[in-house]
Amino acid sequence: MDIHEYQAKERFRAAGIPVPPGEIARTPDEAQALAEKFGGMTVVKAQVHSGGRGKAGGVKLAKTPADARAYAADILGMEINGLTVEKVLVTTAEDIDTEAYVGVLVDRKKQAATFMVSPEGGIDIEEVAHSNPEAIRKLTVDPRYGLLPHQAYWLANFLYEDPGLAKQASKIVGQLYRAFVDSGASMAEINPLITTPDGKVKAIDAKMSIDDNELFRRPEVAEMRDSSSEPPAETKAREASLSYVKLDGAVGCCVNGAGLAMATMDLVKYYGGEPANFLDIGGSSNPEKVVSALEIITSDPKVKVILFNIFGGITRCDDVANGIVEATKRIDIEVPIVIRLTGTNEEKALEILKDAGFSAYTSMDAVVEKAVELAKA
Amino acid sequence: MAIFIDRDTKLVVQGITGRDGSFHTRQMMEYGTQVVAGVTPGKGGQTFDGPDGTTAPIFNTMDQAVAETGANTSVIYVPPPFAAGAIMEAVDSGVDLVVCITEGVPVLDMARAHAFARDHGVRVLGPNCPGLISPGKSKVGILPAQIVKEGPIGVVSRSGTLTYEAVFQLSNVGLGQTTCVGIGGDPLIGTNFIDCLEAFENDPDTTAVVMIGEIGGTDEQEAAAWVKANMSKPVVGFIAGQTAPPGRRMGHAGAIISGSAGTAEEKMKSFEDNGISVAERPADIVGLIQDALG
Numbered sequence: 001m002d003i004h005e006y007q008a009k010e011r012f013r014a015a016g017i018p019v020p021p022g023e024i025a026r027t028p029d030e031a032q033a034l035a036e037k038f039g040g041m042t043v044v045k046a047q048v049h050s051g052g053r054g055k056a057g058g059v060k061l062a063k064t065p066a067d068a069r070a071y072a073a074d075i076l077g078m079e080i081n082g083l084t085v086e087k088v089l090v091t092t093a094e095d096i097d098t099e100a101y102v103g104v105l106v107d108r109k110k111q112a113a114t115f116m117v118s119p120e121g122g123i124d125i126e127e128v129a130h131s132n133p134e135a136i137r138k139l140t141v142d143p144r145y146g147l148l149p150h151q152a153y154w155l156a157n158f159l160y161e162d163p164g165l166a167k168q169a170s171k172i173v174g175q176l177y178r179a180f181v182d183s184g185a186s187m188a189e190i191n192p193l194i195t196t197p198d199g200k201v202k203a204i205d206a207k208m209s210i211d212d213n214e215l216f217r218r219p220e221v222a223e224m225r226d227s228s229s230e231p232p233a234e235t236k237a238r239e240a241s242l243s244y245v246k247l248d249g250a251v252g253c254c255v256n257g258a259g260l261a262m263a264t265m266d267l268v269k270y271y272g273g274e275p276a277n278f279l280d281i282g283g284s285s286n287p288e289k290v291v292s293a294l295e296i297i298t299s300d301p302k303v304k305v306i307l308f309n310i311f312g313g314i315t316r317c318d319d320v321a322n323g324i325v326e327a328t329k330r331i332d333i334e335v336p337i338v339i340r341l342t343g344t345n346e347e348k349a350l351e352i353l354k355d356a357g358f359s360a361y362t363s364m365d366a367v368v369e370k371a372v373e374l375a376k377a
Numbered sequence: 378m379a380i381f382i383d384r385d386t387k388l389v390v391q392g393i394t395g396r397d398g399s400f401h402t403r404q405m406m407e408y409g410t411q412v413v414a415g416v417t418p419g420k421g422g423q424t425f426d427g428p429d430g431t432t433a434p435i436f437n438t439m440d441q442a443v444a445e446t447g448a449n450t451s452v453i454y455v456p457p458p459f460a461a462g463a464i465m466e467a468v469d470s471g472v473d474l475v476v477c478i479t480e481g482v483p484v485l486d487m488a489r490a491h492a493f494a495r496d497h498g499v500r501v502l503g504p505n506c507p508g509l510i511s512p513g514k515s516k517v518g519i520l521p522a523q524i525v526k527e528g529p530i531g532v533v534s535r536s537g538t539l540t541y542e543a544v545f546q547l548s549n550v551g552l553g554q555t556t557c558v559g560i561g562g563d564p565l566i567g568t569n570f571i572d573c574l575e576a577f578e579n580d581p582d583t584t585a586v587v588m589i590g591e592i593g594g595t596d597e598q599e600a601a602a603w604v605k606a607n608m609s610k611p612v613v614g615f616i617a618g619q620t621a622p623p624g625r626r627m628g629h630a631g632a633i634i635s636g637s638a639g640t641a642e643e644k645m646k647s648f649e650d651n652g653i654s655v656a657e658r659p660a661d662i663v664g665l666i667q668d669a670l671g
Contacts, residue, residue: 243628258628259536262617313521
């Protein structure tokens with residue numbers, strides 16, 4: 001789960017990281033009032049779960065409260081990568097001497113939290129890792145000991161030669177690790193970490209992703225979810241415990257298992273179609289789940305055909321077939337449905353489906369070809 | 378022969394009294410797996426009733442279960458909040474292999490559990506995996522036994538049903554398996570592709586290997602390089618997720634393209650560059666294995 005910059009900054013402040021004051025505005029009036037409260041120059045920043053906010057015109061420097069109001073009016077309602085901006089962060093503008101990068105994420109290869117720091121801030125760290133790897137210092141945190149003070153200092157010393165700045169940065173690195181662990185994050189990033197002319201180190205941007213598997217034990221973090229920034233169908237899927245990702249094609253896919261679901265989407269493309277979604281319905285034959293899945297898939301007006309691809313293992317195919325027949329009786333579906341079932345008791349399942357009037361297949365290729373053909377009809 | 382589990386596997390089920398744990402324990406017992414004990418804290422002294430009058434004693438702790446029964450393998454069906462703890466308890470109990478089926482374990486919990494297992498030299502499979510099966514010998518986990526068949530093919534995969542798909546197709550043309558291993562869909566897993574490939578290379582009964590990967594991470598790329606350098610047996614590979622958009626998690630916690638890294642294209646290219654035959658579709662796997670075996 002991604003959280004907004006302002007939410008990540010709240011977590012950072014709680015951990016002690018110096019973050020300039022800032023608050024959320026939902027209207028131009030609120031933005032103006034905040035700018036007046038802070039005094040001086042402010043920055044108005046779109047709060048959406050997307051990179052490239054600056055390039056899209058979603059970040060503006062306001063000289064006066066009237067400017068802040070005008071910029072907020074421009075930015076609120078703006079679309080950035082398909083997401084509508086509903087909130088802006090109004091924050092004080094800082095004088096910047098230098099910009100650096102500090103980030104920590106779970107490294108899959110090292111199987112532990114790993115820091116990356118670079119004196120080149122305000123940049124795409126992945127880009128720097130490719131083009132100029134010497135500009136990055138990395139450190140993997142041993143999960144048994146956590147981040148040790150001398151390790152934080154070692155990272156900070158790569159950023160600043162000045163001992164005063166390095167000392168401040170060392171403290172911030174330690175605080176960032178704390179915020180990362182206490183939030184159950186998979187990634188936390190300060191980009192840029194700035195120095196000011198009066199010798200202060202501050203975090204002026206913040207980014208954090210939370211490990212979804214942590215949310216059960218961190219209700220205060222789970223509350224930060226902003227459902228307005230995801231397609232409604234994805235919210236509904238999450239509430240129904242279905243794994244769903246909306247795409248742009250016409251072939252609605254309903255598959256059991258994540259790997260098979262991806263392979264099904266790939267095969268749709270192979271036969272010249274485009275998948276409308278990724279959807280993993282899980283391993284049960286429960287008609288309730290099938291109903292939810294069908295409602296989610298058909299809420300997308302682009303869907304021209306629904307393709308079931310189910311492997312019946314522990315849950316037998318005939319049970320799954322009965323579940324599908326039962327579910328389709330409960331809701332009206334206007335687009336054709338094609339079904340492929342394979343595995344244990346597949347012959348029995350085919351009979352059940354054919355008796356109920358469905359086109360049923362055992363071959364994955366045959367059913368996908370058929371679905372693509374129907375989507376183009 | 379087989380890898381990791383065989384007829385000598387003596388299994389403890391952690392979470393044996395839960396819904397999934399009890400269901401799958403019966404399935405494993407029916408298949409012939411030696412389930413020698415179960416562990417559920419607070420239920421020690423009770424007895425688990427398996428199929429056809431078989432039973433297994435239940436203990437409060439892994440330590441007791443291993444001491445009393447000589448178990449050498451554990452499988453975990455406990456809920457996510459307790460899974461990492463269960464793994465570490467199993468590692469501490471002296472078993473050689475710990476298989477964690479549980480999906481949804483916090484990643485930072487797993488960072489600790491994996492470090493603990495490495496320190497103790499104990500193999501962990503998973504989490505978020507279907508387990509493994511050595512046809513005709515033993516099954517540990519949730520793989521459907523009906524679709525496997527004894528034979529010479531090794532199968533290793535990050536996925537569940539996609540593996541079943543491939544295994545079913547192999548079995549249907551008479552190509553049985555030595556062992557089918559599901560390594561799991563999480564970002565931090567214990568046993569990885571290379572561990573399995575190495576075991577299959579050293580297993581005299583395995584003649585060819587099917588390797589099923591997906592988007593996210595670099596495990597497949599490293600495995601491909603390992604195959605080129607170390608493997609004498611043919612390997613056929615498939616990668617799921619060619620149409621997955623970047624930055625989105627495709628069901629599995631580990632199936633995500635981060636930035637430009639971990640794409641299906643990159644993995645398939647790495648397979649090709651290292652002499653692994655790439656199946657474009659799942660249906661092509663069988664043909665490629667037949668070609669490889671001549």
